[in-house]
Amino acid sequence: MSRYLAFPAGRRAKWVVLVAWVVILMAAAPFAGKVYDAVDNDRLGYLPGKAESTAVLEAQEKFPAGRVNPAIMVYRREGGLTAADKRLAAADQRKLLAKYTPNARPEQPVVSQDGQALIYSVPLVAPSNKQEGAYILDSVDQIRDILGTPGGGLDLKVTGPAGRDADQFLIFRDMETTLLLVPVVVVAVLLLLIYRSPVLFLLPLLSVAVANQLGSAFIYGLIKNTDLVINSMSAGVLSILIYGAGTDYALLLIARYREELGRHEDRHEAMKEALRRSSGTIIASGATVGLGLLCLGVADLNATRALAPVGILAVVSAVFAMLTLLPALLVIFGRWVFWPKVPHLGDETRHLAIWHRVAGLVSTRPRLIWTVTTGVLALGLLGLTAFNVPQQTYFTKTPDSERGQTLISAHFPAGDSNPATVIANAAQAEPVRAAALASGAGQVQEVGRVGGKVQYTATLKAEPRSAAERGVVEKLRAGVHAVPGADAKVGGPAAIGLDQRDTNVRDSWLVIPLVLVVILLVLFWLLRAVTLSLMLIATVALSFGATLGISTLAFEYGFDWAGQDPQLPLLAFVFLVALGVDYNIFLMSRVREESARHGTHEGTLTALVSTGGVITSAGVVLAATFSVLVTLPVVGFAEQGLVIAAGVLIDTFIVRSLLVPALTYDFGDRVWWPSGLARGIQRTPAGRRTLQPEKRA
Numbered sequence: 001m002s003r004y005l006a007f008p009a010g011r012r013a014k015w016v017v018l019v020a021w022v023v024i025l026m027a028a029a030p031f032a033g034k035v036y037d038a039v040d041n042d043r044l045g046y047l048p049g050k051a052e053s054t055a056v057l058e059a060q061e062k063f064p065a066g067r068v069n070p071a072i073m074v075y076r077r078e079g080g081l082t083a084a085d086k087r088l089a090a091a092d093q094r095k096l097l098a099k100y101t102p103n104a105r106p107e108q109p110v111v112s113q114d115g116q117a118l119i120y121s122v123p124l125v126a127p128s129n130k131q132e133g134a135y136i137l138d139s140v141d142q143i144r145d146i147l148g149t150p151g152g153g154l155d156l157k158v159t160g161p162a163g164r165d166a167d168q169f170l171i172f173r174d175m176e177t178t179l180l181l182v183p184v185v186v187v188a189v190l191l192l193l194i195y196r197s198p199v200l201f202l203l204p205l206l207s208v209a210v211a212n213q214l215g216s217a218f219i220y221g222l223i224k225n226t227d228l229v230i231n232s233m234s235a236g237v238l239s240i241l242i243y244g245a246g247t248d249y250a251l252l253l254i255a256r257y258r259e260e261l262g263r264h265e266d267r268h269e270a271m272k273e274a275l276r277r278s279s280g281t282i283i284a285s286g287a288t289v290g291l292g293l294l295c296l297g298v299a300d301l302n303a304t305r306a307l308a309p310v311g312i313l314a315v316v317s318a319v320f321a322m323l324t325l326l327p328a329l330l331v332i333f334g335r336w337v338f339w340p341k342v343p344h345l346g347d348e349t350r351h352l353a354i355w356h357r358v359a360g361l362v363s364t365r366p367r368l369i370w371t372v373t374t375g376v377l378a379l380g381l382l383g384l385t386a387f388n389v390p391q392q393t394y395f396t397k398t399p400d401s402e403r404g405q406t407l408i409s410a411h412f413p414a415g416d417s418n419p420a421t422v423i424a425n426a427a428q429a430e431p432v433r434a435a436a437l438a439s440g441a442g443q444v445q446e447v448g449r450v451g452g453k454v455q456y457t458a459t460l461k462a463e464p465r466s467a468a469e470r471g472v473v474e475k476l477r478a479g480v481h482a483v484p485g486a487d488a489k490v491g492g493p494a495a496i497g498l499d500q501r502d503t504n505v506r507d508s509w510l511v512i513p514l515v516l517v518v519i520l521l522v523l524f525w526l527l528r529a530v531t532l533s534l535m536l537i538a539t540v541a542l543s544f545g546a547t548l549g550i551s552t553l554a555f556e557y558g559f560d561w562a563g564q565d566p567q568l569p570l571l572a573f574v575f576l577v578a579l580g581v582d583y584n585i586f587l588m589s590r591v592r593e594e595s596a597r598h599g600t601h602e603g604t605l606t607a608l609v610s611t612g613g614v615i616t617s618a619g620v621v622l623a624a625t626f627s628v629l630v631t632l633p634v635v636g637f638a639e640q641g642l643v644i645a646a647g648v649l650i651d652t653f654i655v656r657s658l659l660v661p662a663l664t665y666d667f668g669d670r671v672w673w674p675s676g677l678a679r680g681i682q683r684t685p686a687g688r689r690t691l692q693p694e695k696r697a
Contacts, residue, residue: 039235047503075150137165196340256277296511301503397633422476436456445458474498536660540580554642623646
């Protein structure tokens with residue numbers, strides 16, 4: 001097996017590998033460039049197949065009006081609307097209805113009781129030959145251009161479900177540039193700082209860029225040939241994961257290659273040995289992340305389930321490129337790429353002095369270190385008491401639709417801008433309407449009938465996206481469900497939010513235990529040590545809980561984001577546990593190798609010093625790439641980015657650098673139970689290495 005893994009380092013093979021990757025890139029590039037044009041950001045993509053709101057959306061397509069997405073226009077003048085304001089609004093309404101719904105019966109704009117605001121709606125229905133998201137975005141853009149800015153003290157905003165969706169789809173459209181360019185810049189800057197070489201950083205950067213092209217082409221193939229619902233967020237995660245994980249694998253390989261260049265005169269032999277030593281760890285690490293993400297495949301929420309194949313393809317692309325293309329490039333360019341610090345035969349591997357000090361601290365006070373670090377992480381768990389607050393803000397900034405919603409909330413009854421949709425058997429239309437009114441709906445208006453079904457819109461007496469609104473939806477559903485023979489179902493934006501939240505809770509209870517079991521089995525197989533595997537899982541789980549608790553406090557009091565995204569706990573857990581174990585695999589694989597030579601105590605310290613710099617650098621790179629999500633103006637994306645970035649840094653600087661080494665040193669050989677290392681056997685006679693601290697310039 002090792003002979004095949006070392007193939008890219010061959011004198012002729014390196015050129016074969018390079019040519020093969022040029023062919024792969026030429027084949028993949030045309031498809032990779034089409035990914036964001038092919039993604040599906042339709043609302044159905046974020047819903048579970050069996051949810052009640054999903055059934056309502058599907059039923060709406062059978063009505064002549066289709067899936068209505070109303071845009072609500074709000075006009076407001078402080079001190080009171082003038083007669084000219086009302087004439088302008090009426091003229092605007094006629095103009096918009098004539099363009100978008102010429103057969104609709106115009107209704108009189110509704111004026112608020114204080115006389116300062118009025119609203120009217122324009123129903124938008126995407127034609128069958130166009131994606132709903134693209135149609136809504138284009139239509140709302142046109143409406144805003146048509147209405148313009150009246151000025152003179154009159155505020156005019158476009159909001160409602162269509163306005164909010166348009167602002168969301170606009171973010172998705174602009175996301176491509178952010179998620180493709182920013183990770184490249186971040187990784188380039190960090191690699192330049194890490195290597196302090198004007199040439200070396202280009203090789204891993206080129207390799208991950210090519211891996212991203214390959215992964216994107218795979219995703220395009222999935223979109224075109226499967227029923228998976230892959231949206232812009234899933235495509236963005238692909239790029240972030242490839243740049244983050246791929247760079248980590250590159251750092252590990254290059255660090256080992258540099259060591260071997262000090263032991264081998266021939267760079268080809270040095271790379272072969274580096275691949276033999278590090279490829280197993282990289283493959284095991286990629287397998288751990290991939291299997292963790294594979295567990296998302298059992299989720300019910302479409303958008304969550306799609307992350308399973310996306311994540312696996314991202315990891316496979318990254319591992320494949322880092323073990324083939326990068327080694328070939330390194331041996332083709334030769335030792336000089338490390339300039340100005342070119343490694344020569346006989347050079348001692350030097351490590352930063354700080355890691356010698358950390359190792360000394362671990363060896364003298366291991367129990368104190370793991371007790372204190374465990375206590376600090378446990379304190380972070382206290383922040384979880386503020387968790388589970390329903391998300392109330394969607395955007396980190398205030399787009400036009402949010403400003404419009406604020407105006408409506410200030411002048412009209414709560415819920416007027418966010419109606420629910422009720423679908424029922426037409427034979428029971430009147431009892432369903434009565435039940436909806438009795439269940440707390442403000443107004444219930446019939447939209448149409450077709451195929452024995454009736455459709456109503458029902459206003460909800462609650463502030464949009466609030467806990468009260470979810471309570472009203474639950475009460476409304478209970479009321480209409482109780483009508484005999486009605487087969488009534490409640491959908492609409494509020495119902496969609498409720499179904500997403502409930503489904504995420506169910507998915508979490510299913511996926512999280514599965515992830516723990518799968519990764520634990522991987523650790524058993526890799527480390528052949530039950531005690532150590534359980535210890536690593538426990539430390540990563542503790543790290544995740546502390547990260548989520550600390551981040552929750554930051555959301556509420558640092559960023560003023562009201563509530564948490566429903567997907568946050570599940571996705572953050574899967575990524576953090578998989579990636580956290582990833583770094584522990586990097587460390588403990590080296591600990592096992594050194595322990596077989598020198599014993600667990602010396603092996604732990606040697607591995608800590610040897611891997612400290614490279615793993616810390618890898619953690620910083622991965623955290624930086626995920627932090628790109630924080631720049632997106634959507635609370636859910638920003639929260640995911642912040643939690644994962646913070647969690648990776650906590651794993652890197654606390655768990656991997658202090659907690660795990662201290663526990664391993666304190667437990668000694670017992671951590672390897674039941675393998676032979678626990679009984680002091682399997683050790684090979686080898687002299688102790690002298691680790692030289694890196695000299696400061």
